[in-house]
Amino acid sequence: MIHSLVQQNALVRKTGVFCCLHWWAGLFESLRLGLSVRALGGVLIVGVWVLAGCSPLERADLVLHNGPEPETIDPQILTGQADGRIASALFEGLTRFNPTNGTAMPGLASHWEISSDGLTYLFFLRPEARWSTGEPIEANEVVWSWRRAVTPATAADYASQFFCIRKGRAIVNGELRDASQLGAEALDAHTVRVHLENPTPYFLELMASRVFFPVPQRAVERWGDHWIRAEPLPCSGPYQLLSWRVNDRFRLRRNPQYWDAAQVTAERIDILSGDNPSTALNLFLNGEVDLISDRKIIPGELGPELAARPDFHRFDYLGQDFIRFNTTRKPFQDARVRRAVAMALDRSRITAHITRMGERPSAAVTPAGTGGYQPPAGLSYDPATARRLLAEAGYPEGRGFPAIEYTFNVGSRIYEQTGVEIQSMLREHLGIRVELRPLEWKTYLTEMSALNYDFIRGSWVGDYDDPMTFLDCFLSDSGNNRTGWKDIRYDRLLQAAAAEADPQRRLGILREAETLLVVEAVPVTGLYSHVGLYAADPRKVGGIWPNRMDEHPFFSMRRIRP
Amino acid sequence: MRPWMARLALIPVLLWMVATLSFFLLRAVPGGPFDRERAPASREAEAALKARYHWDEPLWRQYERYLGNVIRGDLGPSLKYRDHSVNDLLGQTVPVSLSLGAMAFGVAIGLGIPLGALGALKRGGWADHAAAGLTLVGVCVPVFVLGPLLVLVFGLWLGWFPVALWGPWQNAVLPTLTLGLYFAARVARWMREGMLEVLRSPHVQTARAKGLSETAVILRHVVPVALVPVISYTGPMLADLLTGSFVVENVFQIPGTGAFFINSFFSRDYTMMMGMVLFYSVLLQVLNLMSDLLLRWVDPRIRS
Numbered sequence: 001m002i003h004s005l006v007q008q009n010a011l012v013r014k015t016g017v018f019c020c021l022h023w024w025a026g027l028f029e030s031l032r033l034g035l036s037v038r039a040l041g042g043v044l045i046v047g048v049w050v051l052a053g054c055s056p057l058e059r060a061d062l063v064l065h066n067g068p069e070p071e072t073i074d075p076q077i078l079t080g081q082a083d084g085r086i087a088s089a090l091f092e093g094l095t096r097f098n099p100t101n102g103t104a105m106p107g108l109a110s111h112w113e114i115s116s117d118g119l120t121y122l123f124f125l126r127p128e129a130r131w132s133t134g135e136p137i138e139a140n141e142v143v144w145s146w147r148r149a150v151t152p153a154t155a156a157d158y159a160s161q162f163f164c165i166r167k168g169r170a171i172v173n174g175e176l177r178d179a180s181q182l183g184a185e186a187l188d189a190h191t192v193r194v195h196l197e198n199p200t201p202y203f204l205e206l207m208a209s210r211v212f213f214p215v216p217q218r219a220v221e222r223w224g225d226h227w228i229r230a231e232p233l234p235c236s237g238p239y240q241l242l243s244w245r246v247n248d249r250f251r252l253r254r255n256p257q258y259w260d261a262a263q264v265t266a267e268r269i270d271i272l273s274g275d276n277p278s279t280a281l282n283l284f285l286n287g288e289v290d291l292i293s294d295r296k297i298i299p300g301e302l303g304p305e306l307a308a309r310p311d312f313h314r315f316d317y318l319g320q321d322f323i324r325f326n327t328t329r330k331p332f333q334d335a336r337v338r339r340a341v342a343m344a345l346d347r348s349r350i351t352a353h354i355t356r357m358g359e360r361p362s363a364a365v366t367p368a369g370t371g372g373y374q375p376p377a378g379l380s381y382d383p384a385t386a387r388r389l390l391a392e393a394g395y396p397e398g399r400g401f402p403a404i405e406y407t408f409n410v411g412s413r414i415y416e417q418t419g420v421e422i423q424s425m426l427r428e429h430l431g432i433r434v435e436l437r438p439l440e441w442k443t444y445l446t447e448m449s450a451l452n453y454d455f456i457r458g459s460w461v462g463d464y465d466d467p468m469t470f471l472d473c474f475l476s477d478s479g480n481n482r483t484g485w486k487d488i489r490y491d492r493l494l495q496a497a498a499a500e501a502d503p504q505r506r507l508g509i510l511r512e513a514e515t516l517l518v519v520e521a522v523p524v525t526g527l528y529s530h531v532g533l534y535a536a537d538p539r540k541v542g543g544i545w546p547n548r549m550d551e552h553p554f555f556s557m558r559r560i561r562p
Numbered sequence: 563m564r565p566w567m568a569r570l571a572l573i574p575v576l577l578w579m580v581a582t583l584s585f586f587l588l589r590a591v592p593g594g595p596f597d598r599e600r601a602p603a604s605r606e607a608e609a610a611l612k613a614r615y616h617w618d619e620p621l622w623r624q625y626e627r628y629l630g631n632v633i634r635g636d637l638g639p640s641l642k643y644r645d646h647s648v649n650d651l652l653g654q655t656v657p658v659s660l661s662l663g664a665m666a667f668g669v670a671i672g673l674g675i676p677l678g679a680l681g682a683l684k685r686g687g688w689a690d691h692a693a694a695g696l697t698l699v700g701v702c703v704p705v706f707v708l709g710p711l712l713v714l715v716f717g718l719w720l721g722w723f724p725v726a727l728w729g730p731w732q733n734a735v736l737p738t739l740t741l742g743l744y745f746a747a748r749v750a751r752w753m754r755e756g757m758l759e760v761l762r763s764p765h766v767q768t769a770r771a772k773g774l775s776e777t778a779v780i781l782r783h784v785v786p787v788a789l790v791p792v793i794s795y796t797g798p799m800l801a802d803l804l805t806g807s808f809v810v811e812n813v814f815q816i817p818g819t820g821a822f823f824i825n826s827f828f829s830r831d832y833t834m835m836m837g838m839v840l841f842y843s844v845l846l847q848v849l850n851l852m853s854d855l856l857l858r859w860v861d862p863r864i865r866s
Contacts, residue, residue, distance in 0.1 A: 072644040079600060152606035155614070159603035174606030228645050246646065246654050248728060248817035272727070274815040282713060282725040283815075442593025442830050449597070459599075479601025 060251065061266040061559050062541070065280045067294030069247050069273040074228050075213035076149040076156045081461075081550070082294060086250055086271060087210050089554040090235045092258075094123050094142070094192070095207040099556040102465065102549030104204035108137060108214065108236065108259070109192075118199030118501055123207075125190040130257040131216055131234035139186035145214040147179040158211035161463065164203065166195040198498040201506070202371065202466040208551075209464065238264045238555040247273055258555075265558040281306075284535055290559065291544070292535040293552060300413060303533065304356045311537040314358065315546035318462035319530030320367050320470065323422075324448070325455045327523050328484035331402055332455060335521055336393040341455070342379040342518075342525035343386035344429040345422065351528050354417045359528040364518050365474070367529035369548070371466035373507050378518040378526055383429040390430050398431025405437040408457035409444040415457055418527070448482050458482070458524065465549060467510045468497070474517055474524065485523030490516055566855060573847045577840060581632065584839045585625055588832050595641035595830045615641070628833075632840070638833035642826065648837040652819065656841070658728060659806030659818035662737060666803050669742025670749050675792065677746070678753025679785065682761065693750065700747025709740040709813040726815040737814040741807055745799055752795055756788035763787075790861050797853030801846040 070083035075091050078084055096107035109123040129137040149156045150171045162168035166183025170176040183195035196203065206212060216234035220227040233241045238260070239252035250271040254264050272289065274280060277299040283289040292298055295317075298306060306312045325332040325341070332338050347361035360368065363378025387397070395401045406422055408415045419436045426432040439447060448456055460480075462469040471494060472478060476486035493513035500506040518525060532550045543556035602608040612618050616627060631638055637648035681693040703711075716736060717725035723735050760766060761784060769783045770776075806820035819838065826834040858864045 069643065071642055074645065077644065079598065152604060153610045153614075155602070155607045155611040157598070157600055157603055157607075159607060172607065173604045226645070245817055246643065246651055247815075247821060272815070274726075274812075275821075276812045276815060278710065279726045279813060279815045282718065283727070286718060286725050288724065288727070441828060442591075442597055445597045445599065446593040449601075 060268040060270040062268075062291070062557065063270045063272065063289050065283060065289045065292045065294070065297055066250075066271045066273055067280075067297040068275045072228070075210040075215060076145070076154060076158070078210060079157050082273070084210050085293060085552075087213065088237060088551075089239045089252055089269070089271070090233070090237045090241060091210075091213040091215070092237045093208045093210075093213045094125070095204050096555070097205075097208050097549065097551040097553050099543060099551070099553050100545045100547065102205075102547035102551045104208050107208060108142075109207075112204075118201075119196045121194040121196070121203065122187075123192040123194070125192065126259050127190055129236070129259050131236055132240040132255045132257045133216075133232055133234040134257065135216075135218070135234065136189075137214060137236055138189045139192045140189075141217045142192050142214045143182075143184050143186050144217045146184050146212065147182055148215065148220070149211055150182055151179045156211060158209075158463070161206055161209065161211055164196055164198060164200040164206070166197050168197070199501045200498075201503055202464045202468075205464045205466075238553075239269060242268075249273065260555055263555050269554070290536065290541050291557075295533045295550075298533055298535060306535070307357060307533060312533060312535050313546045315532045315550075316360070316367065316369065316548050317530040317532030317550055318367060318370060318465060318469075318548050319459065320362070320365060321418075321457070321459045321527040321530070322365055322524050323455050323527065324453075324458045324483045324524050325522065326451050326453050326484060328451055329454075331393075331395070331404065334393045336389045337395070338522040338525070339379055340386040340389040340393065340430060341426065341432075342522055343382045343389070345425055345525070345527070346381045347527055348381075349425070350418050350421055354414055354421060355528060355531075357531045357533070359531050361528050362526045364514060364526045365460070365524055366467040366470040366514060367462075370462060370470070371507075373467045373510065375467070376511060376515040376519055379522065386429055390432075395432075398433075401430075401432050403433055403435065404454040405435045406455055406457075407437040407439060407444065407447065407453040409441050410438045411441065418457070449479075451482070451484050459530075461530070467507070467514070468494070471510060471513055471517070481523075483523035485521060487516065487521060490521075566851060569851055569854075573844070573851075576847060577843055578629075580839060580843045581629065581836065582625070584836055585628060585832075586621075588827075588830075588835055589621065591830070593830055595832065597830070615639075628836070637837040637840070640831055640834045642829040642831040642834065648833050651822070651834065652837055652841060655806070655817055655819045655822070658816060659811070659820065660804050662734065662741065662810075662816065662818060663800070663803035663806065665734060665738040666742035666745065667800055669738060670745035670799065670803070671796075673742070673746040674749025675753050675789075678750035678792075679757055679788075681750065681754040682757030682788075683780070685758065693754070697747040697750045697754075700743050701751070703744075705740055705744060705807065705809045706813065708743065709736070709810060712736045712740055713813070726813070728814075728816045733814075737810050737816060740813070741803065741810045745803065748795070748799075749792055752791045753788060756791045757784060760784045760787045786860055790857060793853055793857050793860060796856075797850040798846065800853075801842065801849045804849075805842050805845060 066085055067082045070078065070086050071080055072078050073083055073086045073090070075087045078087055092107045094107055094109040095104040097103070098105045108125055108129050110126045111124050113122040114120070125137065125139055125142070131137060146162065148154055150159050150162045150168055152172065152174050159172045162172060162182070167176060167181045168183070171179050171182055185193050187193055200206070214236065219230045219234050223230050235241065235255055238255055238258050240255040242251040242253050244250050252269045252271065254267050255261065258264065275297065277297050280289065280292055280297045281299055284292055307314045325338045327333060342363060347363065351359045351361050362368065362375070363380060364375035366373065366375040368374055390396070390398065406419050408419050410416070416438065423434045423436060426434050447453055460470055460473060473480040474483070474485065474490065475481065475494060476488070476491050490513055493509055493516065497506050497509040497513065500509060517523070532546065534546070534552070536544055540560055541557065542560045543558045544552045596602070596611055602611070609618070616624055628638065637652070640646050640648050640651055643651060677693045677697065681690045684690045713725050713736060716722045724733050727733055766779060766783055769779045806818035808820040808824050810816070811818045811820035822834055822838050826838060
C-alpha cells in the first residue's frame with residue numbers, strides 16, 4: 001500500500017526527504033512489520049497532506065513584519081505596540097495620525113469645533129462613514145464605545161486616558177457607577193460633544209489613539225468578550241480582516257466601505273507575527289517582507305550597522321530609560337545619596353558604547369522635544385560634587401555605605417551591559433560596591449511594584465506627544481510611580497499645569513515640576529532617550545515616514561510598483 | 563487484566579497528578595499574567611479583571627473549577643492571548659507541530675536506521691567512519707546552529723528554499739531537516755550499537771549455520787532484534803517531535819506549539835501553560851504505551 005501511495009504522491013518524491021522511505025518500506029514489509037510501517041507511513045502521508053493542503057499563498061501586495069503575536073486586538077483593551085498596529089489597520093478614531101509627523105488629522109470626524117476655554121469639543125462625524133459590514137457609524141456608537149472603555153468591568157488599562165474627560169476619573173475609579181455620566185454625548189446622529197475636566201492640548205491626538213476608537217456596538221453586544229472574533233468583523237479602518245492565524249499572520253483586505261478608500265492602494269496586506277529578530281531580518285533581506293515595523297524585531301547587535309543602510313530608518317522616539325530609586329529604605333531614603341549616584345553617572349558612556357544607536361543621554365524623564373517641551377538638564381555628570389554629596393550624607397569616599405543591588409530585567413544585552421557600566425562608574429567615582437540583580441520580566445515587575453529593590457532599571461514610552469504622559473507616572477497616587485516617593489508639591493504642580501489654559505505657561509509649570517523630580521528630589525534619574533528604527537526599502541514601499549510617535553498609518557502605506 | 567490495560571487505566575491518574583502539581587507550582591511563582599509595566603487604570607478595574615477569571619475566590623475553589631472544566635474538555639481562556647481560548651490556540655497550532663514532527667520523524671527513521679545499519683555491517687571500514695562522523699556532527703551541532711546554517715546556505719545563498727514561514731512544501735524542507743537530523747543521528751547510534759550486539763549473539767550464528775543467505779540473516783534475525791533499543795527510544799522521541807520544538811519553530815517562524823512551552827511560562831499564562839503540560843503528558847503516555855506494545859510484538863522475549 002505504501003508503495004503506491006509514495007509513487008502516487010509526486011510531492012513526496014520531489015522533497016527528496018522521503019526517497020529512502022520507498023526502500024525501507026520494502027525491507028520492513030519483508031520483516032512482517034507491515035502494520036507499523038503502514039502506521040508510520042500514515043503519519044507521514046498525513047503530514048505531507050497537511051502541507052500539500054496549504055495551497056501556496058499568493059504574495060500580498062505588502063508584507064509587514066509586526067513583531068510578537070498581539071495579545072489582543074480589541075482597541076479598548078490592547079496595550080502593546082504590535083497589538084495597536086493591527087487595531088489601527090482595522091479601526092479608526094475621530095482623528096487619525098498624520099503619517100508624516102504623527103499629529104492629528106481628520107479621521108471619522110471630518111471637522112470639529114473647540115470652545116474658547118478649550119473645555120468643550122464638538123466633533124462632526126462623516127455621514128458617509130460605515131462599518132465594513134455596511135451599517136453607518138453614528139455618534140451614539142462613539143459614546144457607547146467610550147462608556148465601555150471607562151466601565152471598570154471592561155478592565156481597559158488605557159482607561160486612564162479618559163481622566164481628561166468630565167467624570168472620567170470617577171467612573172474608572174468606581175466612585176461613580178453610572179458610565180452614562182461620562183462627559184460625552186451624541187447631539188444627533190453625526191455630532192459628538194465632549195466636556196473636558198481641563199484644557200488638554202493633546203486631546204485631538206488622544207482621539208487618534210486606540211482606546212478612543214469606536215467599536216461596533218451591535219457586534220460587541222452580541223458576542224461579548226469574543227466580538228473581535230466575529231465573522232465578518234465590522235471594521236472602520238482602511239482594511240478588514242480576512243484571516244488570523246496565531247504566530248503566523250493576519251491577512252487583511254482593503255475595506256471598500258472606508259471613507260477614504262480611494263487613498264488605499266494595496267488590495268491585500270499580510271502582517272506577520274514572530275519574535276525572532278534574525279528571522280525577521282532574513283525575511284526582509286530575502287524580499288519576503290517589505291517592512292519591519294517593530295524596533296524590537298530588528299537584531300539589536302546589528303542595530304548601528306543596519307541603521308547606516310538606506311533601507312533602515314532611524315528617528316528620535318518618545319521613550320526614555322531611567323533608574324528608579326527606592327526612597328523608602330536605606331541608603332536611597334536620603335535625597336543626597338540619590339543625587340550623588342545620579343551625578344556619578346557618565347551617561348554618554350552608555351550611549352556611545354552600549355546602545356550605540358545615537359540615543360541622546362539625558363538625566364531627565366521626558367525626552368527633549370516632547371510636545372515642544374524642553375526638559376531641565378537634570379543632574380549632569382559631576383563626580384566631584386557627587387563625592388561631596390555622599391560625604392555629607394555620611395559616607396565619605398563611600399565608607400560605611402551598605403551593599404546595594406542594581407536590579408534589571410533580563411532579555412537584552414543592553415540592560416545587562418548598562419548594569420555593568422553603572423556598577424563600574426559608581427565604584428570608580430563614589431567607592432560604592434554594587435551587586436547586579438538580573439530578574440526575569442514578571443518577577444522584575446512584581447519586585448518593582450512591591451518596592452523590593454535598592455535601585456532598578458525603568459523605562460517609559462509616551463502615549464501621546466506631551467510631557468504629561470511621562471510626568472504623571474510620578475504622582476503620589478500613581479500605580480506607575482514605584483519609587484515610594486510622594487510629594488504634595490509635585491502633585492499640585494501637575495494639577496496646576498493641567499488647569500492652565502495658556503500652552504507656554506503650562507509647559508513652564510511642567511518644567512518646574514520636572515525640575516523638582518529630577519534635580520531636587522531625584523526618586524528617578526534619566527539615562528537616555530530612545531531611538532526608533534524601522535526597515536523599509538524606499539524603492540518598494542511608500543507612504544511611510546519616520547516620526548517620534550512611531551505611528552505609520554496604513555491608509556497611506558503603499559507598494560511602489562517597478 | 564493485561565498489564566497494558568492497567569497502564570491505560572493509570573493515564574487519567576497520572577494526568578490528575580500532573581495537573582494538580584503544575585496548578586499549584588505555577589501559582590507559587592511570583593508575578594501574574596496581568597502584571598505589566600503599565601499599572602491598571604484603577605483598583606476597581608484590577609478587581610474586575612480578577613473577578614472575571616475567578617481569582618477572587620480561594621485557591622482550592624479555583625482548582626476545583628479548573629479540574630471540572632478540564633474534565634468537560636474546556637482548558638479555559640488564554641490569559642495572554644485574550645481573544646483566544648486555550649483549546650483554540652492548541653487547535654490552531656497542534657496540527658502544524660504534528661505535521662512538522664511527523665516529517666522530522668520520517669527523516670530520523672529513514673536516515674538513522676540505514677546509517678546505523680551500514681555502520682555496523684561495515685564496521686571499521688570507511689563507511690562506518692563516515693557514518694560515525696556524520697552522526698557525531700548530527701548529535702553535537704545544536705539545532706540553533708544547524709537551522710540558521712541551513713537557512714544561510716539553502717535560503718539566502720542558493721535561494722532553493724524559503725528562509726522561514728509556514729506554507730507549501732518548500733517551506734517545510736529546511737525545518738524538517740533541522741529537526742530531523744539530530745534525531746536521525748541518535749537513531750543511527752542506537753541502531754549501530756544494537757546491530758553490533760546482535761551480530762555477536764548465538765542465534766545469529768545458528769542462523770548462519772542453517773545455511774541462510776547473509777541478507778536473510780541480517781533482515782530476519784539481526785535487524786528486528788537490533789530495532790529494540792530504537793523502538794524504546796521512539797516513544798519519547800516522537801512525543802518530543804510532535805509537540806514542536808521551540809528553537810526550530812522560532813528560527814523558521816512556524817506557527818506551532820513550541821513557542822507556548824517557553825513563553826506561556828514567562829507570561830504567566832497559567833491556563834495555556836497547563837494546557838501545554840496536559841497535552842504533552844497525554845502524548846507522552848500514549849506514545850510510550852505504543853512503543854511498549856510495539857516492542858512486545860517485535861521481541862518475543864518481552865512477551866513471555
